[in-house]
Amino acid sequence: MRFPASWGRICAALPALVLSTAAQAQEAPAAIPGALDRAFGSLGGTDGPGMTMSLQLLLIMGLLTILPSLILMMTSFTRILVVLSILRQAIGLQQSPPNQVLIGLSMFLSLFVMAPTLEVVNRTAIAPYSAGTMNAQDAIQNGGKAFHAFMIRQTRERDLLMFAEMARAPRFASAADVPFSILLPAFVTSELKTAFQIGFMLFLPFLVIDLVVSSVLMSLGMAMMSPMVVSLPFKLLLFVMVDGWSLLMGSLAQSFG
Numbered sequence: 001m002r003f004p005a006s007w008g009r010i011c012a013a014l015p016a017l018v019l020s021t022a023a024q025a026q027e028a029p030a031a032i033p034g035a036l037d038r039a040f041g042s043l044g045g046t047d048g049p050g051m052t053m054s055l056q057l058l059l060i061m062g063l064l065t066i067l068p069s070l071i072l073m074m075t076s077f078t079r080i081l082v083v084l085s086i087l088r089q090a091i092g093l094q095q096s097p098p099n100q101v102l103i104g105l106s107m108f109l110s111l112f113v114m115a116p117t118l119e120v121v122n123r124t125a126i127a128p129y130s131a132g133t134m135n136a137q138d139a140i141q142n143g144g145k146a147f148h149a150f151m152i153r154q155t156r157e158r159d160l161l162m163f164a165e166m167a168r169a170p171r172f173a174s175a176a177d178v179p180f181s182i183l184l185p186a187f188v189t190s191e192l193k194t195a196f197q198i199g200f201m202l203f204l205p206f207l208v209i210d211l212v213v214s215s216v217l218m219s220l221g222m223a224m225m226s227p228m229v230v231s232l233p234f235k236l237l238l239f240v241m242v243d244g245w246s247l248l249m250g251s252l253a254q255s256f257g
Helices: 005-027 029-040 053-073 077-091 099-113 115-131 136-154 157-166 180-219 227-241 244-254
Strands: none
Touching: 053 077, 053 180, 077 099, 077 180, 077 227, 077 244, 099 115, 099 244, 115 136, 136 180, 157 180, 180 227, 180 244, 227 244
16 A cells, blocks of 8 residues: 655654754754744743743653654544454454554554545645745644544534533534534544444454354353354454455444545
């Protein structure tokens, strides 16, 4: 599977910015405050002095530590990984496929699902910022709009209303007015609900096989033999015969509409 060249710019934009800032810190420490002010703006407002250099660096490093988890929570990664983990449990395999394989598969399938959103982010935020025609604040705002549109399409209205009521937020005129503070927990909750619904449907055929094997063993007087050991080859055979991986990957990708 070939990925557009723009994805490389998207993935490399933030690390490149951090590395360039670190290089400037070694060569010319006195230029760091000006570079930070130009890149991120005055964090203290326009009427008074901004944050000191050390506080700005501390804030940036702190944001970078939670940035991967935040981005993964804002994409299709959560639903895909939970479904794959439930599938492994339903088949009865403890460590196969291993966690690294499941995470890698979830990441690449998430890239496939998020391709339209990433293209919008690259066109409206990354490319203009790299060309110097847009500042960092506008780039982050435009990129956030693309993720906001994806998340709002996958979020149940009931979950949005629940978190909006808990936050005592006023009625929103449109979906674009929903703030991230309400949309993020509602989106994650909806994704977990959907993942468990898909996992329940995956569990049913394997549960039937376990019940049939257990009944046969009991009727044959082989109660001491573990039904899981006997049913595992049959579950693997069923999953392979129906081309389970292709069906599952295609269904997961289509579930995002």
